[in-house]
Amino acid sequence: MTPETPVPNASPACASGEPYANGPQHYDAVLLAGFGGPEGQEDVIPFLRNVTRGRGIPDERLEEVAKHYRHFGGVSPINAQNRALKSALEAELAARGLELPVYWGNRNWAPYLPDAVRDAADAGHTRLLAFATSAYSSFSSCRQYREDLARALAETELGSKVTIDKIRQFFDHPGFVDSxxxxxxxxxxxxxxxxxxxxxxxxxxxxxxxxxxxxxxxxxxxxxxxxxxxxxxxxxxxxxxxxxxxxxxxxxxxxxxxxxxxxxxxxxxxxxxxxxxxxxxxxxxxxxxxxxxxxxxxxxxxxxxxxxxxxxxxxxxxxxxxxxxxxxSATPGVAPAFVSGIVDLVQERLEGTAPEDRPAATSMGPWFDVCRPGCCENVRAGFKPAVAGVAP
CATH class of the missing domain: 3.40.50.1400 (Rossmann fold)
Structure with missing residues (x-):
């Protein structure tokens, strides 16, 4: 990749900056990107410091939010849920004959995304397709994950070796809606x-x-x-x-x-x-x-x-x-329709499915494979380097 590449750290199918991948693409692994959560009382304040990093919020104010976690023993359910989702995705991929390991990393708590990217690269898996556990478009639910992935590449110094694409926003994929x-x-x-x-x-x-x-x-x-x-x-x-x-x-x-x-x-x-x-x-x-x-x-x-x-x-x-x-009512969790839908989206990218042949439950989809210039700006911090999108 060169500095002139419209989409940094992208696969050949997405590097041109067109809204949709221009054909089939080989991937070595799936990267599950999560938010992360504390797993004990001693984790709560350090976790909340991570969530609010750069905002200068004192621990006394963080303790007001910490009571929600402390009510449940200091344990967020999110890590256990991502472990279950990782296992369900691995099982569905294997059932379809797709030999793709699933690596999992978080933004705010262990396991962290840089560690997941490093583990993948150490295993020889350098062409990654990311799935972030958020279905919609906004800074916190999409672009921030793309920035997290870019930061992981920078921190691990793997930007010249590893490519990371991201499956499209799945808000209106039938598997998500049906669940x-x-x-x-x-x-x-x-x-x-x-x-x-x-x-x-x-x-x-x-x-x-x-x-x-x-x-x-x-x-x-x-x-x-x-x-x-x-x-x-x-x-x-x-x-x-x-x-x-x-x-x-x-x-x-x-x-x-x-x-x-x-x-x-x-x-x-x-x-x-x-x-x-x-x-x-x-x-x-x-x-x-x-x-x-x-x-x-x-x-x-x-x-x-x-x-x-x-x-x-x-x-x-x-x-x-x-x-x-x-x-x-229930969230998707590891419902078969949801898990199958995510793997459908992985397979869509492996096969280079044309946009007109992709399922969408609303007239707004199917969403883009490559985020557009200026998409989901953070008003307070501006634009930072991000993968899976055209730089603003």
Missing amino acids: YVDSIVESLLGFMDDGIEAVGLRVLFATHSIPVEDAQRSGPRDRDFGPGGAYAAQHLAVAAAVMERVASRDARLSAIEWELVYQSRSGPASQPWLEPDICDRIEQLPAESVEAIVISPIGFVSDHMEVLWDLDTEALEAAEAAGLRAAR
Whole structure:
């Protein structure tokens, strides 16, 4: 690769900077990129320091967030979930005859991404295809992972030896969308069996809130996605696709209303973040004749701490206080449809599947293999080197 290459550290199929890979590509391994989480009480504050690095947040303020982790023994479920996902991906790859080992590294806690990249290179695996455990477009859910991967190459000094591509954003791949449906249907029909009619039910699709400025810069800069950028537009499209599938299971479910809500906001109160907040909406719903809600964590691939605390604890407590019955539906986790869908995306890149032949559950997809110039800018820090995208 030369300095003039539009996409740094890319495979030959992606180095030109075109939106989609220009043909089949050989890969040596899959790289699972995660967020990471503490695995004991002594890990919590060091982990939160990693998460907030560069922001100068004192430990006293970090301890306010630490209580969420300490409530669960200082252990985030995310590492165990990624271990399970790694094993499930390995099994599915093997079942398809794809001899691709899966390496796993995190942004904020061990095992770290530089170690995973180094381990892969030491084993002779230098052409990597990354899968980040986040389905949507924004700085924190896409570009930051691409920057993490570039930093891993820089720290290991393997940039001249290792190439890293990334599977496309999978928010509307059928395997991801379908994995939410069964649990939502089960919860809604359970409420109906208890005598609650469709008019009294509401599905709240929950995702992590992000600063409005970041949301507006999510996705390619040459397309208007609306006030919430690609991040909000993608979630709305996926929620609609999920509810379309829900309605196909039972005609009574077609009348149930749904909406997108946000959770887990942080930062100064003066900074606008995407709204409405889930607990605020729950408080308002009894006045709209809602009797029961199903909360679907559509922004999460597994039961992260934000699901266990912000939804299973705070949101369910808000529902109880409002006199609402509530159920929290399942995340994809290691559901067969989700795992199979991720391997479909790996195979798509191995085979060089043309964009028009790729499955997509919404009109927004299939998303790009190579992120576009200026995509998902971090308003506060600007652009840093990143793999799997055209440099701004």
